Amino acid sequence: MSTTANPSPAVSGFGFGRVFTDHLTTMSWTRGGWERPQVRPFGNLSLSPAAMVLHYGQAIFEGLKAYPHPDGEIRLFRPELNARRFQLSAERMAMPRLPVDAFLESVSLLVSADRAQVPDRPGHSLYLRPLMIATEATLGTRPAEEYLFLVLGSPSGPYFDAASPAITVWVSQDLPRAHPGGTGNAKCAGNYAAGMAVQRTAADHGADQVVFLDAREHRYLEELGGMNLFLVREDPHGPTLVTPPLSDTILHGITRSSLLTLAADLGLRVEERPIALTEWRDGSRDGSVAESFACGTAAVVTPIGRVRTAEEEFVIGDGTPGQWSTRLRTELLAIQEGTAPDRHGWMRAVS
Ligand SMILES: Cc1ncc(COP(=O)(O)O)c(C=O)c1O
Structure with missing residues (x-):
């Protein structure tokens, strides 16, 4: 249920980050630790207006791409480096550390679920956006005690207009x-x-x-x-x-x-x-x-x-x-x- 209708990758020009695939991966964190990742339909989130991310900005993200290869496999480019950088970002913002394996599993789950929406044209790929936000509802200024990790996918073409080469x-x-x-x-x-x-x-x-x-x-x-x-x-x-x-x-x-x-x-x-x-x-x-x-x-x-x-x-x-x-x-x-x-x-x- 993307907010923008999903045209077929084979017939559309995507631009960058404007359309989204049909699913999300989500994982919540509470003091008890991380839950297992879940794949669910793409849709709006339900957040308290007091969710700490909206006030104090505990929000981190990553960006990586999945490419369809000539042998039929879909491959990610150095995703473990994104997973490690995500840990560094989390540490700097006093957010919980997501294990590298959980990051990689969440990304893979989304790509597998939305495999059919990975564009197969040169210069195109499935851009993946993992992010983590503080969801705890309180106005106290301290690190939150509840977080949501999400991965969304966006079939994407070139970031810049191909008509202007520089x-x-x-x-x-x-x-x-x-x-x-x-x-x-x-x-x-x-x-x-x-x-x-x-x-x-x-x-x-x-x-x-x-x-x-x-x-x-x-x-x-x-x-x-x-x-x-x-x-x-x-x-x-x-x-x-x-x-x-x-x-x-x-x-x-x-x-x-x-x-x-x-x-x-x-x-x-x-x-x-x-x-x-x-x-x-x-x-x-x-x-x-x-x-x-x-x-x-x-x-x-x-x-x-x-x-x-x-x-x-x-x-x-x-x-x-x-x-x-x-x-x-x-x-x-x-x-x-x-x-x-x-x-x-x-x-x-x-x-
Ligand atoms: C501020 C900033 N610098 C550099 C980069 C390039 O990093 P990467 O090559 O890992 O995408 C990005 C994108 O992630 C960025 O947001």
């Missing part, structure tokens, strides 16, 4: 996304809520996404609202893939980590180091920064063509996707979609 980003110079000691490396709802105002400013300036700077000096690139960031430099010793180092202000992206591995396979040098906004701007202008892209489960690898700030604008390369961005995207998608060997053992069949 996105424009807006640099948020005054409002950071995360600060040292904060919740930037947890996938909690509040991080995204805090970025909405800047996202609106970005849209007002004709940009698709926001790039956030560090909170201390407002100088260094961190990440986008829902994606990690990479630059490709043309260095004297050859092309180098550069990305900001992980910290407690950056989400430890699974796509980011996978691309670092694939880049090394392709013979690209990789550097994880602070990157100043001025390096990005000056390098783009003198050609030493040849490419830039954003990456994440939803966006895969999305080239960045143009960067806007309150004062200026610069173009990366010729504003269209560069060769390394394209190559990395192709390599990653081929593994995810099962058209290239899974040489790193990343894919997990849904049991």
